[in-house]
Amino acid sequence: MARVSVMSRTAIAPCSTANLGPGYDVFGLALDALEDTVRITKMLGSGKIVIKNSDRAIPATAESNSAGIVVKRMMSDFQIDDSIEIQITKGVPAGYGIGSSAASAAAAAIAFNALYNLKIDKNKLIEYAAEGEIASAGAKHYDNVSASVLGGFVIGHKRQFIRIEPPRDLFLVVAVPISIQVPKKKTEVARSVLPKEVPLKSVVHNVSGASTIVAGFALKDVEMIARGIDDIIVEPVRKHLIPGYDSVKQNALAAGALAVTISGAGPSMIAFLKSGKKANKVADAMAKGFLEADVKSMTFSCCSSSGSHLA
Ligand code: HSE
Numbered sequence: 001m002a003r004v005s006v007m008s009r010t011a012i013a014p015c016s017t018a019n020l021g022p023g024y025d026v027f028g029l030a031l032d033a034l035e036d037t038v039r040i041t042k043m044l045g046s047g048k049i050v051i052k053n054s055d056r057a058i059p060a061t062a063e064s065n066s067a068g069i070v071v072k073r074m075m076s077d078f079q080i081d082d083s084i085e086i087q088i089t090k091g092v093p094a095g096y097g098i099g100s101s102a103a104s105a106a107a108a109a110i111a112f113n114a115l116y117n118l119k120i121d122k123n124k125l126i127e128y129a130a131e132g133e134i135a136s137a138g139a140k141h142y143d144n145v146s147a148s149v150l151g152g153f154v155i156g157h158k159r160q161f162i163r164i165e166p167p168r169d170l171f172l173v174v175a176v177p178i179s180i181q182v183p184k185k186k187t188e189v190a191r192s193v194l195p196k197e198v199p200l201k202s203v204v205h206n207v208s209g210a211s212t213i214v215a216g217f218a219l220k221d222v223e224m225i226a227r228g229i230d231d232i233i234v235e236p237v238r239k240h241l242i243p244g245y246d247s248v249k250q251n252a253l254a255a256g257a258l259a260v261t262i263s264g265a266g267p268s269m270i271a272f273l274k275s276g277k278k279a280n281k282v283a284d285a286m287a288k289g290f291l292e293a294d295v296k297s298m299t300f301s302c303c304s305s306s307g308s309h310l311a
Contacts (some may be wrong), residue, residue, distance in 0.1 A: 007042045013104070014305035016030045022230065024206075026156055033300050035091045036090055046082060050083070057095075064135055067105055094136075097187075099147070105131070105132025122161075151307025155214060167221065190265035193238065244289050244292055250289070254285065255281045
């Protein structure tokens with residue numbers, strides 16, 4: 001018998017950058033650039049989850065796809081036994097550190113919540129969306145999903161999420177090194193190189209940087225945000241995974257960026273600017289930096305996003 005769609009909801013979620021240097025696993029910033037669209041449809045029948053995906057590189061089983069994991073968990077928690085189709089239209093390239101799996105997971109949580117009128121609060125929606133991060137990172141982390149759901153700049157602490165509206169004159173330029181073949185579980189790999197223990201003086205340095213970033217967002221001061229973007233714990237270890245890292249950073253700073261860091265677990269790099277005037281120049285400089293290492297990149301400039309929404 002032919003399957004008949006009976007009801008569906010669609011949500012759209014933006015890409016994001018995590019860490020912002022010293023805020024490893026704590027800070028997220030939603031980016032008003034690329035986005036994923038997820039449509040969840042209730043089908044006739046029971047207990048089946050079918051994933052339709054615009055990007056063949058993305059896993060298509062409910063157990064290994066970030067949106068699928070979220071929906072599976074929500075179905076189990078709310079004892080929903082319908083058959084579900086998840087249609088994912090990827091706008092965020094996967095594996096480059098700009099919150100691709102998080103965008104799909106966030107959109108899935110929001111669409112599923114709306115479809116079944118579950119009235120789940122945003123904090124809990126972030127918790128569900130973070131389940132999806134297990135698919136790509138091997139561990140739950142909230143930085144990308146919290147930014148993707150709430151928009152703006154988000155601080156996560158003990159599963160509570162604090163959103164601060166970024167300054168209007170904050171501009172970002174992102175260079176995505178698309179010719180790099182990223183490993184399948186890239187985030188897991190990028191996390192495996194990190195030190196298990198850290199000297200106290202490095203922690204003090206990073207906490208002072210992270211605090212300066214938070215103050216900069218709260219006071220709407222882009223230069224202050226940029227001064228805080230100085231990570232001596234994670235970035236020095238991960239930069240070796242990114243061909244061209246040094247030239248991209250130096251070129252962007254020379255072209256007028258106020259700060260440059262790895263976007264999330266990489267390999268994308270993100271530059272922070274006050275106003276969009278120098279954005280093109282910085283984007284070209286970053287692309288040239290990658291080219292010095294024979295890496296082709298895609299660049300985009302953007303402001304912060306206001307977060308996920310129903311279509
Ligand atoms: N905070 C995570 C990490 C972000 O750096 O591993 C992954 O996108």
